[in-house]
Amino acid sequence: MFLNAAFAGLGQDALSNTTASEEEIIKFTLSNMVLDEIYATKKILLNFDWNIPTDWDFDTYLHGLYQDSTYAGNVGYSESVVSKVKIKKRLKGEFTWKTIYERPITCNEDFSISIYDYYEPSNVYVEYAYVPVIKNADAPSVSTEVYSKFDSYFFVDKETSIPAIFNPSSNISYNRESNTVVSPGSKYPYVISNGVAKYYSGSLQVSFIEMEDCQLNIEDAWKYRKKVDEFMANGKAKILKTWQGEMWMVNTTGNIDRTSTDDCRIMQQTVNWVECGDPYSIGDLYDHGFIDTDTDRE
Structure with a gap:
């Protein structure tokens, strides 16, 4: 930036006639002024005639047309490229x-x-x-x-996040396909493992109650239970997360059962699930509708 025939002053003395600095200029600060336009380029400008180019190119560091605002940037140029x-x-x-x-x-x-x-x-x-x-x-x-970081179980999909906060309990199995064969004359059976299928399944028992202003809305818990039933039974894959860091892509299976508790307003719901994909895989996230791009499919 030039002031008269030299760089604008450095530091506090913006109006001083400072000679050009040989050091790399990586930032500058503008204050206490009314500014209409600022232009910086990596080109060496010889015989500069004060006609600032209107178009951005790849040598342009910045060209700010303030135009009665502080928005001055390269948004217009960025939109075009x-x-x-x-x-x-x-x-x-x-x-x-x-x-x-x-x-x-x-x-x-x-x-x-x-x-x-x-x-x-x-x-x-x-x-x-x-x-x-x-x-x-x-x-x-x-x-x-x-x-x-979070402190409960969560079922989530692309648009919905359902926390499982109140009195949760869980059963989880790691499944592999195998058969036990007892052959004649053998004291011990043989275990035959076929295929590569290895997956988790389980069930979660919890009282689903909506949080409002960091408080459990127990009075309207029955309305929220219906919302949870419809969400769990919509046939779409979900991601189940625990506060400990575990995470699975799952489908729910079977019925959503309810069990009464000591408080007539609160019921325990049981959700059965089975693993259906890898929540860290872009391909699985895309195929099950969690994201809309598979640019980085593995």
Whole structure:
């Protein structure tokens, strides 16, 4: 940025006639001024005639047209070159990013993205990246991390999260296909394992009660039980998570049974389930309707 024939002053003395700095300039701060326009480029500008280019190119660091606002950025340029934006994630410490969401860019508003990601276990750090796509290639991304933690069981799908908070108990089995064969003359049987099928199944007994303002709404528990019944019986795959960090992609099986308790307003519901996929697999998440992109299918 030039002031008269030299760089604008550094530090507090913005109006001082400062000679050009040989050090790399990585940031600058603007304050206490009314600014109409700011332009920075990696090009060496000789015989600059003060006609600032109106179009962005790949040498442009920034070109802010404030136009009575503080929005001045490269959003207009980005809209013209960015075809879509991806949201990627990975568990902290892992190498591979996995795309969980994509949005085509047709206007400035498309750059603003807000989504819920219910498909993370408890007690882990998760990294998320915002990745623009230019000419079918991923451009440099912006990333952040969050710590996932919760204190109950959860059943979730793409749009719904059902906590299992009140008096839960669980039974879990690890299943493998095998047969026991007793042959004549042998004291002990033979165990024959056929196939590669190994999967979890189980049941969860809990009183489903909705939380409102951090309080259990016991009076309307009967309404919430009906909602839970319909959710569990809708035929769609779900993800079951525990507060300890376990997570399975499951289908519910059989009936949703209810058992009375000492409080007539509260009933225990039993949900039977069987594992149907891998909640960490992009392919399984896509095939079962949890996400809308399989760009990074394994």
